[in-house]
Amino acid sequence: MSQIKLVSDRCAGCGECIAACPYNAVALENGLPVFSGACNLCGACVEACPSGAIERLAAAGKPAVDKASYRDIWVFAETRDGQPAKVVLQLLAAGRSLADQVGQQLCAVLIGDNPGGLAELLIAHGADRVLLAEHPALAACRDEPYTAVLARAVNQYRPSIILFGATAAGRSLAPRLAARLRTGLTADCTGLEIDPVSGDLLQTRPAFGGNIMAAIVTPNHRPQLATVRPGVFKPLQYDRSRQGEVTRLAVSNGLLAARTEVLGFTAAGGESVSLEDATVIVAGGRGLGSAENFELVKELASLLGGAVGASRAAVDEGWISYAHQVGQTGKTVSPRLFIACGISGAIQHLVGMQGSEVIVAINKNPDAPIFKVATYGLVGDAATILKELIAQLRSGS
Ligand SMILES: Cc1cc2nc3c(=O)[nH]c(=O)nc-3n(C[C@H](O)[C@H](O)[C@H](O)COP(=O)(O)OP(=O)(O)OC[C@H]3O[C@@H](n4cnc5c(N)ncnc54)[C@H](O)[C@@H]3O)c2cc1C
Structure with a gap:
């Protein structure tokens, strides 16, 4: 989180910040602006101030994130009926291209009850490494244990980017994980690139009713989380000659606590259109x-x-x-x-x-x-x- 700070000896009391604030959060008191609790730190006043008297600062006491200590690109390898969801192979292709650009590894995170047999497939589709969390209690994708397993792995390995499919599971897990890690998430991306200057992930998605394509960045936090729509990227060719390693993640009982239980699966009725x-x-x-x-x-x-x-x-x-x-x-x-x-x-x-x-x-x-x-x-x-x-x-x- 940032803070808004007034440098009072630069302020001319012109009131431009009052006009610029979309939240009516600025008022003049004794000729100087004061910011009320309605301020959402959007920074419109910072932009509007003609004398540079308003600054946006990193929150006091919170060190700037050490971006260099985060590396590698992760793909959450969601499974369905014992196979990776189609979007996973598409994300591996996108992740491969990003990893090659920044010279880092591409890791697939595979969670489930005995899904290790899929590791080879994920490697053949572009992963350098598979992080594997296996436990009978992880058989079905439930938000609480999956988030706990992912959060623990993130704290251990510190990836720079994590990609999820914009599926029901990905859309549920990614925001939970982002909140747990206190980082940003861009939902429903349709394009991913690396900013050649900052090295940040440029996450493109339609905005304002699809009238513009917005490039969203997460400049101050790590890891950078994105969900990506199925069908945007094409999977790489299966290449059985690719080599990779499999690393097991420890799954302690503490990570498995959940308030939900999966009783069974029932196919949705009605039309099924693939x-x-x-x-x-x-x-x-x-x-x-x-x-x-x-x-x-x-x-x-x-x-x-x-x-x-x-x-x-x-x-x-x-x-x-x-x-x-x-x-x-x-x-x-x-x-x-x-x-x-x-x-x-x-x-x-x-x-x-x-x-x-x-x-x-x-x-x-x-x-x-x-x-x-x-x-x-x-x-x-x-x-x-x-x-x-x-x-x-x-x-x-
Ligand atoms: C937030 C938001 C989200 C949206 N999401 C979607 C979305 O997911 N998908 C989507 O499709 N739209 C979406 N829309 C709506 C979108 O903006 C358009 O209104 C919609 O796509 C128009 O559908 P259309 O092309 O069938 O109809 P129209 O725009 O009415 O076009 C009809 C076309 O048919 C042609 N035509 C007319 N008669 C004939 C004929 N006899 N033979 C041949 N051609 C003929 C016309 O020349 C015209 O080009 C969204 C809009 C908003 C604001």
């Missing part, structure tokens, strides 16, 4: 005009052996369920082929699908933004073109 895993996605938007026309999207997807995607507008129209939504508040996908039918290409949609290998856009407006990211564009009525494509596929031509 958009993230699909190699072909046919997606529909408002331009289709009706639920009936949206059926054409489903038909083409089925003929191509693909999954059905949708823009938020199509979901809002009630033509398909939210599970199919692609975009900032839906799923991030990266199929080999994405066919966008009657979708305008709003930024909130694009962030979820622009990693697709080939994008075919069908839109009646030749200036629709979707064409800027499309590999191939078809200008015309989406329903007519879909019917033609379906007819041609059915006739085998």
